[in-house]
Amino acid sequence: MSASGLMIAAPRSSSGKTTITIALLAALKARGLRMKSAKTGPDYIDPAFHTAATGQTTFNLDSWAMPPPLLDNLMCETAENADLFLVEAAMGLFDRIEAPPGRSGAPADVAARFGLPVILVLDVSGQAQSAAAVAKGFSLYNPSVTICGVIANRVGSERHLRMVRNSIEAIGIPFLGAIPRMADIAIPERHLGLVQIFEHPSAAAFLERLRELAEQHLDLEKIVSSATLPQQHSKAEGIAMSPPGQRIALARDAAFSFTYAHLLEGWRSAGAEIVFFSPLADEPPPNQCDACWLPGGYPELHAQAIAGAETFKSGLREFAETRPVHGECGGYMVLGQVLINSDNNSYEMAGLLSHETTFAKKKLHLGYRRAKLIDQSWMGGKTSVIRGHEFHYASILSEGCDAPLVEVVDGEGRPLGKAGHMRGHVSGTFFHAIAVDN
Template sequence: MTPGLVISGAASGVGKTTFTLGLMAALRAREMAVQPFKCGPDYIDPAFHTVAAGRASLNLDGWAMAPAQILDLADREADIAVAEGSMGLFDGVAQPGETGVGASGDIAALMGWPVVLVIDVTGQAQSAAAVAQGLAQFREDAQVAGVVLNKVASPRHEALVRAGFAQAAIPVLGALPRQAGIELPSRHLGLVQAEETGDLESLLAKAGNVVAAHCDLDAIVAAARAGQRKPAVHRLTPPPGMRIALARDAAFSFVYPHLIEGWRAAGATILPFSPLADEGPDDSADCCWLPGGYPELHAGRLAANATLRAGIGRFAQTRPVHGECGGYMALGAGLIDAQGQRHAMLGLLGLETSFAKRKMNLGYRLARLSAPIPGHAVGARLRGHEFHYATILSQPDAPLAEVCDANGAGVAQTGSWRKAAGGGQVSGTFFHFIAEASL
């Protein structure tokens, strides 16, 4: 297995993404082959990883994915694997899933990859070492290789913080200044998407230069380790069809790379189309898939696209169409934007949603299908993740699934479906499918 590291911290917002992108860029500038990963369910960070490393970033999810799938996805030829964690190192849900509770520490333990902690030392000195020491001692199966200090205010501040880490016998692998000038823009679901970030290459090059100047890259590379476990064969997730019309543009971009990779490995052909460009699905496709994204930011444009509406309407009469989150909302009757204006959507389902009444819906989901969706039969159990701010005003169609959260509590967002007159079927869910459930 490729030697790797997990980049984590004590909490969200400590600078993991900025450091991870800078590290990838710095190692790539050394002509190293860097394989990026993201621990947990996230679409936005991996897109930035892909640009920084020059390789597609894959998600490794301990709650939704079985160990065999994680090991298989992580088995990539590269000089080093860099996996960015989510939230704090051991943060996850209360009830374990396929491999663990969804914590980054679960991936570190399974893969045998040491952890580099990013520690925001704002308002701290020696006490920062106590936080890192607590993380290092919390689980024996997750090894902490060292720390990178973030937002260091001055040389005196750095010296005091380093004194604490010397006392705790935890290596300091770098110290990033407070005014590094490499912050990334954000919006309500996290960072602005990579494809929307102006002059991204320049920003990543700057991040790489900052990390190279303030971190010991040789020590970081030397800390990487390869796990002892060999990849195990896991059953590929069946594709939703053999010719898949896949919506893909700035409004519909949230699709997990491992799913696309698995579909292609099963022999499926992906046929991308752009709803924003008023394109309908390829008529040679045998199914249509609308991923999540930001339809609320483009609702007026989508509502005006007559070619899209007619094309997907004809397609849905005879073939299956499925939407996830943003794609589900686009398949509905209407969407009210943040300013309170209603926009007519594709009208293939009766769903009405609103962003004028924002409510965060976040968490893992386990669904048992009450109706089939492309690639999965009635009764199939699917693991996924939900993250959106939309409010359901009306969902008149038949429920698609029985859905519960990671603790087994029922969730009202069941998704919905309806049959078309010509034998086709339209379905949608608010959760993003990650993997089939085995537990």
């Protein structure tokens, strides 16, 4: 490992972690540092913002879904060929599920495992000196996690800043800067999180704006000096999941964009080639490929275009006659018969599986999943287990007549029944795979 690292965390979601992480990445890169980053937990969208700021691949680090050797390998790769790396925490620093120590999904698991100092981002809107009490509590909560400083976010005035800063410094925690309350740095959101970086109306200007804010309001020298080399763990052989084929056709466009970098890099390291194609451009899976993967994304926002993409749909059907096709979440919806959007309009999908999905009555499905294969598939042998997550608002309107793909429990072991479907070479599920359980 060559780079020192820090974690950027907060007491809760929507505190400004992503904005401040991006601002730091952009500002420190502009100063000539080779920057890399990672994101804890299951998340597709924030890592893409990181990559836009650094120009480097951003991995997820998930202590529940990833076996420890994989976690160690990804940390090693994050720290290689860089001067500094930042790990953005998901949700609150200590938020977790009931699980064995170190495998709970909490960002604190990652901070403790690798000895990463934590910068705590505090949204101080509506409070002043009380921010110090929060910081003090976080600094004492877990002796394995070190709070190395505080960044205050959404500060309302110079007087407000003075009260917050003085109270933090009085308890002996370094104060590393404060971002003023302003509307023009908010990242637009939709139902699955932030709007994706390639959809941002002015991504380059946005990154430059954040860089300027970091230069003006954060103590960059003190932040850099707070970083430490991560604790060494041996790098093991192996990848998260075996590739579905030697040459993989991977859908990638505005409707199909949720892929994990660690899966793709693992497939490549196993000798597989990934060939991108765009269903929204009415492209079929390339015929020279021997497997097709439809990832998640936002097919509901593009349902009419997908329904009209006859070359894509007919090419996918022909491909599936002889080769495996798998869909995750959004891709699973597109493999079904019908997708009903939030306006209750019905659109014909590929029809390779017989289920129907709907957004007309939104219901949140969220959480870790442990899925056991019911039968042999490209994902593994019968009874093989895969860890991952669900995050969607769609529901099954009609199950259809296909065989179920997996038996699922949640992150704490509660049974959720059978899920997904398979028919011939085709399989799909709302479940997003992260790693084989071992």
